[in-house]
Amino acid sequence: MKDDSTAPHAPAFTGRRWLFPSAVIHELDADGTTPGRAGRRPRRTARDWVVDITCFLISALIGLASAETVSGDPGVPPGLAVADQVLGALACAAVWLRRRHPVALAATLTALGPVSVTAGGAGLVALFTLAVHRPFRYVAWIGGASLALIPFVLWLRPEPGLPYAAAVVLTALLTLSAIGWGMFVRSKRQLMLSLRDRARRAETEARLRAEQAQRLAREAIAREMHDVLAHRLTLLSVHAGALEFRPDASREEIARAAGVIRESAHEALQDLREIIGVLRAGEPDDAGRPQPTLGALDTLVAESRQAGMKVTLVHQVADPAAVPASVGRTAYRIVQEGLTNARKHAPGAEVTVRVLGARGDGLTVLVANPAPDGDVPPVPGSGQGLIGLTERATLAGGRLEHGPRGDGGFEVRAWLPWG
Structure with a gap:
């Protein structure tokens, strides 16, 4: 049976849920209520069509083999054989609904098992689909009922040329294999989704760490700018205030104050260039002048x-x-x-x-x-x-x-x- 556990494209994020291009992956949620685009189910991809056709052919081949056995059994009335084959054909046609109604299909085909032997292939496909798309509690109830009915079905319809015990064991192994394969596919798919979620979460955390590092760097640069410029600007303020409140100061005092103002302004510009250099280079060691x-x-x-x-x-x-x-x-x-x-x-x-x-x-x-x-x-x-x-x-x-x-x-x- 073909493993349809991977999607050909990456998922798209709509803000609240992930939407996958494969209709099979769309059904992985617990209750099957994940909406598709505009509230509709996503359309089948080419890969989904291949998987569905394969499942239908498997059901049909098993059904044809069972139909020949039923037709060749003299103990089965002709009318019952025809009814068996008709129900088997309907069951094979119902396989196309396995994605939309996996629980209902598996329950119906399990109940149909004692009536129609040719529906056995479709029943195996339905159990596989149920194990892939629904949690274990559904598989336990419906799969357990199917296993419990196997001895009763083979008692009503013995397998010609095969002992009763061997037929029960073989049929039970086929049923368990279908269920186990489906659970394996589901666990593999869940692992893939978990890895995708972890990768996306890691990307988000890395982006947040980068933003936090940038914010901390900006705060450090702001503190450095405050520490560097406050001293220079205070000198400017003090000497400018002295010139303002002492208009009668001597020429030497005015010249000295003007010199201090000029030198402080020059140093402030130099310090500001250092900070801008750090912003451009990204490393404090790349500043123009050595740090004090x-x-x-x-x-x-x-x-x-x-x-x-x-x-x-x-x-x-x-x-x-x-x-x-x-x-x-x-x-x-x-x-x-x-x-x-x-x-x-x-x-x-x-x-x-x-x-x-x-x-x-x-x-x-x-x-x-x-x-x-x-x-x-x-x-x-x-x-x-x-x-x-x-x-x-x-x-x-x-x-x-x-x-x-x-x-x-x-x-x-x-x-x-x-x-």
Whole structure:
């Protein structure tokens, strides 16, 4: 019997169910209610026609062989033989309905077994179809009834030239073979559908992971852009504000402030080009300039002092050159953000930057400032910088804490793993 377990084309997805081009695969669902296109059953493909014709020919050949046996049996009245053959022909014709009504066809042909011997081939095809297209509970009831009727049928219609026990065993083996083959085809088909579903689910999960990686990359770039540009733009704001509120400043002071503004703008553009380079290249190592490390803290503090801040740097790292680049870059960004916030929210206050640690003990970074003198004009800010620094420190395996001190000042303290 031909195995019709595979479809020639891939399934089409309609949003809620899979629709397969083969009418046989369409019937694999438990209750046979899967709608086809526009609510109709899918049309038979060329492969389905080949399978259906093969099943019909098998039923007809078995029926013809049984009809000759019935006609040659002197114990069977002629009228009963003719009725047997007519019912067998109708059963063979009903095989064409096996896809649409597998349960009804198998039950009808099983009940027809004691009446018509020539319908036996169609009954085997019906049991095979039932096992392919319906769950085991249908096969158990109808297949069990068919097996139970075999001794009774062979008692009424003994097989000529074959002992009764041998005929029962042979017929039962043929019935079990049809049922077992159908269940094998069904399990194979279910495995194929499961593999298709797993493959499609794996593709979906891979796409979601790629989207998540892109989103995380965008967030990392956004944090980097905030950390890089906030420091430069704050310098621009401070010196531009000084020029605005001190129109009587000397020419040297104005020139110095203009120089700082020009240099800060140039550095901001350079940093922005780095970020754009990362976006284009996809890797942070492809940036135009090297990323800052712990050794760049002196330059950062010098820039802040040149902008008019009072900064005290206490550098107590045993071997600064041995600090990993990622840890040093994180420490640099923490100090940079702390100086930026102190410049905005505590202008004129002295800021203390302390960096200490050794291999195995970790790296501790402290940025603290006392309360500012007098009232501080409100400065716009969303607080995302400290949130980004906390996430950065956590991703590096460390921790970051920040908050007001008892004297009204503010403190940022971080610990980063080293070694």
